[in-house]
Amino acid sequence: MIKEKINPANSVGVVKTQSFTFESLKLESGEKFGPVTLAYETYGVLNKEKSNAVLIVHALSGDAHAAGVHEGSNDLGWWDSFIGPGKAFDTEKYFVICSNILGGCKGSTGPSSINPKTNKPYALDFPLISINDIVNAQRHLITHLGIEKLLSVVGGSMGGQQVLSWLANHADIIHSAIPIATTIKHSPQQIAFNEVGRQAIMADAHWKSGNYYDGPFPLKGLAVARMIGHITYMSDSSMAEKFGRQKKGGAEPFKFTADFEVEGYLRYRGDNFVKRFDANSYLYITKAMDNFDASGGRPFSEVLRGIKAKVMVISFKSDWLYPAYQSKEIVKACKLAGIATTYCEIDSNYGHDAFLLEVEEETHLIKHFLKKIFYAYEVTGAYGE
């Protein structure tokens, strides 16, 4: 049943999360880890030539549900405004795949999954994973789906880190890459914000070194971590516009209630997040983000040398968490490596959240870029190479 809020003309409609399990994954650390399950969704139809597949990779709090709704729910996928008939990722043309990452908590194997050796959740027995590990797991899924080469890999924020990992390590099986609002490696400030979030979780008496799955969850610590995140996702001026210094009605007797609307908003977002996210996943994923360095210690342009995939980089003016200068570093490295690269800094007020919200401009850029890649392939059989 298509929900009322879904417009059948441009929605992928009701979708179902599927899952794929494979025996084992060799981690960057050398360790062999398995079995690994990835939850994923697909939208649109894979064409006969298997040449129209686009992989969408999600950010820190995302999951496999990128578009449409699940049966019996009204919750739209996290990037629904970008995926569907006629949208940026036009499901009449492209076959779109999105999977929950390794380490996540929405159907893919992560610290909250059952460790087959103990029949208890892994908790901190889960191995430290890297962004490259996450991407290697996705590659298993792509192979499973019978796809030899992806038309594009696209993602923002931590998704963008995955895109850069695809580009650096699997460029032979992608025709293009769209890293959005991301960075080759985290700055100390980015690490610091993640670290404080981790500290907030680990400070929660219920965290118990990660062994909380049979008791109360470290919800308060996780909520604080999420609140810190939300401040960094918005800009000073978008917050000013949204909240001003509005006070909430109905003063309560307790002294440190949320007087200001911005306080109420943060508490609401924090409390909501803990219903759907696992604290240990938050620790593992943020650590993977902090440890990530697409350049592996070399100049990134050297890593990219010889790559034929095309790249489009997008950043946002008011994004101070992943500032434009970091995107420009990606562009510079790509150009130095001789990659056909296009760059756009969108003049948005939304801060880092802009990658989810600037639908019109991003749609324009993505549509045009994908069409060019796809058209070149259709005509020459070589994606414009």
Place this chain on the structure above:
Amino acid sequence: MIKEKINPANSVGVVKTQSFTFESLKLESGEKFGPVTLAYETYGVLNKEKSNAVLIVHALSGDAHAAGVHEGSNDLGWWDSFIGPGKAFDTEKYFVICSNILGGCKGSTGPSSINPKTNKPYALDFPLISINDIVNAQRHLITHLGIEKLLSVVGGSMGGQQVLSWLANHADIIHSAIPIATTIKHSPQQIAFNEVGRQAIMADAHWKSGNYYDGPFPLKGLAVARMIGHITYMSDSSMAEKFGRQKKGGAEPFKFTADFEVEGYLRYRGDNFVKRFDANSYLYITKAMDNFDASGGRPFSEVLRGIKAKVMVISFKSDWLYPAYQSKEIVKACKLAGIATTYCEIDSNYGHDAFLLEVEEETHLIKHFLKKIFYAYEVTGAYGE
């Protein structure tokens, strides 16, 4: 005994914190609260005319100990580089006063003080105080010291908020004011960072609605609050310069240790802070900062109209917590009110911390400004009015 690290040529040497108690203070809320004790220090000598007194007001984590050392300790006062013979606040010329604020935890009456009615710490029975209340308490101290008019009131950050409160409410007894790196009122982003700090404290199981004084203290929550603060006090680029992506030596077995130097730094600063600060004071003071609006809902220029005190506003280019645009709003309001106002945005890389660190440029500005005010007074008897 003067400590070795003290240079007798420009240090105020060994100092002692004093205290002053008065019966009661009428709070903005209407409540009468008392008795109130303020801890304070003074440096230099009050001249016969009592015309050389400068009040220094501290920021969130500051205290009365602004310069010199205490007997048996090597800890320099928090603004020692600015206070002493030949320094910005030249103690050969000026009589410098600094008091711990009402609500604080370093000798002044605050939530950790004993409530005479119960013989137990106030905890959350302490009244909600405002920046104006803090300043009104300081005014009692100034009167107690026999000073009718202050040469200047100076402070950065929350200290700057107090300076604006002095200017808005007690302009008749100050000849000048130097608000540094501050704002007429907090933006939603500034409120949000404080709110997350409060949430971190209140999320700590040891906080127990503020009644922790006989049990374990909410140290982990307070440390997280302080870590958030420290990120906002530095700039992206000063962090990059100080830490880069350096990893600490000696990997420990636990997975979420502080790998990066920036992580170790934050943990160190957080752990250090909890030894010297009270969590409830953190709640009360940050709430006073968030609630403060020097303009009282009117245009600030109207509040200031007719004021004869001179003003110097200082901001710092890389300060993103109290960005320069907020200082410019102060300058604009002062000029619209006809106040003789001078403004300098110092080109510093240190972020908000710059007000503690840019000694050379600030010293130059402050020395010159104070001299002009003082000289005008000495010659005309009217401080250049």
